[in-house]
Amino acid sequence: QVQLVESGGGLVQPGGSLRLSCAASGFTFSRYAMSWYRQAPGKERELVATITTAGDNTYYADSVKGRFTISRDNAKNTLYLQMNSLNPEDTAVSYCKALSFASWGQGTQVTVSS
Numbered sequence: 001q002v003q004l005v006e007s008g009g010g011l012v013q014p015g016g017s018l019r020l021s022c023a024a025s026g027f028t029f030s031r032y033a034m035s036w037y038r039q040a041p042g043k044e045r046e047l048v049a050t051i052t053t054a055g056d057n058t059y060y061a062d063s064v065k066g067r068f069t070i071s072r073d074n075a076k077n078t079l080y081l082q083m084n085s086l087n088p089e090d091t092a093v094s095y096c097k098a099l100s101f102a103s104w105g106q107g108t109q110v111t112v113s114s
Contacts, residue, residue, distance in 0.1 A: 002026040002103040004096050009108030016086050020108060022079040022096030030074035033099040036081045038092035038110070045095070049081065063089075086112045 008020040020036070033052050039045040049070035050059040058070055069082040079096050093107040 002098065002101045004098070004103060004105035006094060006096055006105045006108040009094060009110045011111045011113065012086055013114050014087050014112055016112070017082070017084045018086065018110060020081040020083065020094055020096075020110075022081075022105065024077045024079065024096075024098065027098065027101065029072075029077040029098075032101070034070075034072060034079045035097050035099065036070060036079070036094060037097060038090075038094045039107075040089075040092040043092075048094070050099075051079070083110070086110075088112045 003025045005023045006020060008018060010018060012018055030053060033050060035050040036048040037045050038048050048061050048064055049068060051070045051072055055072050060068060067085045071080045090110060090112050093109050095104050095107045097104060
């Protein structure tokens with residue numbers, strides 16, 4: 001079955017950076033567009049970024065555009081999210097998701113605080 005394992009979260013100071021990873025298994029990773037979502041305390045889960053199968057097209061939410069970069073390595077079945085210039089409003093649990101599948105991973109906590 002579809003398995004998604006996120007990692008790379010942590011505590012970082014404002015202005016800092018983190019790189020999230022999502023290890024995928026149970027499906028043909030290279031055939032599916034992938035997305036990162038996040039859910040902040042007391043808020044609904046929101047779409048952060050999406051990448052097409054070959055990685056040649058991407059979409060970003062306005063709130064992260066210019067700061068975050070989504071990428072993928074189809075040979076490693078892994079999705080990435082490089083997050084720069086982090087601010088406290090980026091504090092959330094981040095999740096990856098494959099389009100066309102309903103499965104979610106356990107998420108990874110990102111906390112931005114001084």
